[in-house]
Amino acid sequence: MDEAILIFNNFKSLLYSIAYRICHSKEEAEDILQEVQLKWLDQNIDSIENPKAFLSKLVVNRSINYLNSAQAQRVDYYGPWIPQPEIERTEDPLVGKEKITYALLVVLEQLTPQERVVFLMKEVFDYSHKELSELLEITPENSRKLLSRAKKAIQATDISVEPSSNLENQKFIDLFNRSIEKGDLTPLLDFLTADAKMSIDGGKKRRAPLRTLIKPTRIFAFLKGVLPHGFFGDERFVTEINEQPCLLIKEKQQLISILFLGLNPEKTKVQHIFIINNPDKLKNIS
Incomplete structure (x- = not known):
């Protein structure tokens, strides 16, 4: 034992x-x-x-x-479902050779379970196709096809998923935070793409739209409406979780939201705003 x-x-x-x-x-x-x-x-x-x-x-x-x-x-599920943020503190050399951004976690949701597993085990945990064939009880050729489909789906997305986006991501997070602090969200319109989206995961436990909001004007109208009502708390801190800059939003020293941004592939504008409000998904983040 x-x-x-x-x-x-x-x-x-x-x-x-x-x-x-x-x-x-x-x-x-x-x-x-x-x-x-x-x-x-x-x-x-x-x-x-x-x-x-x-x-x-x-x-x-x-x-x-x-x-x-x-x-x-x-x-x-009530409203959009967004991956739960997690702070991985391990330095174990067995754990993935590649770091995964929060944006990539979101994109992986679009893959089939087998595509997701093959992509992660091959690209992150460095398993061979032979090992994957034994792991999933498929042929090595099927494993290669699943990996190819997964990569194509990830590349076709409208969100940049690479850690190399972090410098630009940090810039937009800072701008978002400054706009909130000034009480003027108008600058946000300038850094959203024409078909930008915003998903808020409240899990029926906190205020959130039932569906993903699409188009800058709808996003702006919602944020402008909730800004005076404590939606962005009384303190905000820029930090990094899941290998990506994000905004921690607190009310009376209690974490109430985490905001991530998904940039467009050119890294010039924000394609998707992700806000996690569901307290069940925040309880492990301090």
Whole structure:
């Protein structure tokens, strides 16, 4: 038992990171980790040649099951569903060689579960197509096709997902914050694309439009309407979460919102504003 626990703990950070990056939910990733640990401790580990591959497969299978069920559950979700932000503090060398921005998490939501898994495991966790074929019980060729489809879908998006966007992203976050502080949101219109969107995830627990707002004029009208009513709290701090600049919004020292921006591919304007208001998705961010 002690050896089994030691082996599991050696891979715990990696397994959590895989589950979170697939599911985009801290609570679900933790639940999956707990299930996998119980399953692992029930094995005859002497018969398992590659514990990393065995544990990764358990995590991936449960994560895919979650995605399949989550798609049905989100039909009934109140308003837009946005990935839960997470501060990953681990320096474990096993955890992804590539960093994932919050914008990429959002874009990954558009992929099928298998496309998402193949992209993440290949591009982030450096698994080979042979390993992926064993992990997903598909052929290496199918794995390559899934990766190709995932990359094309990501490249076709109207949002820049690279960490290289952070300098420009920081500039727009600062401008957004200054506009709020001055009580004049008019400058926002100048840095939104013609078909800009704004999604606010309140989960029926905080004020939020039921649908994603489209076009700068609609976004501006909503923000102007809620600005005098404490929507942007009494304190704001620019920081970095999920490898991307963001705005923490607090009221009486309590976090009430996180705002991320998705830039257009040219990184010249804001294509999408993401605001997480749902307190269930903020409780792990200080």
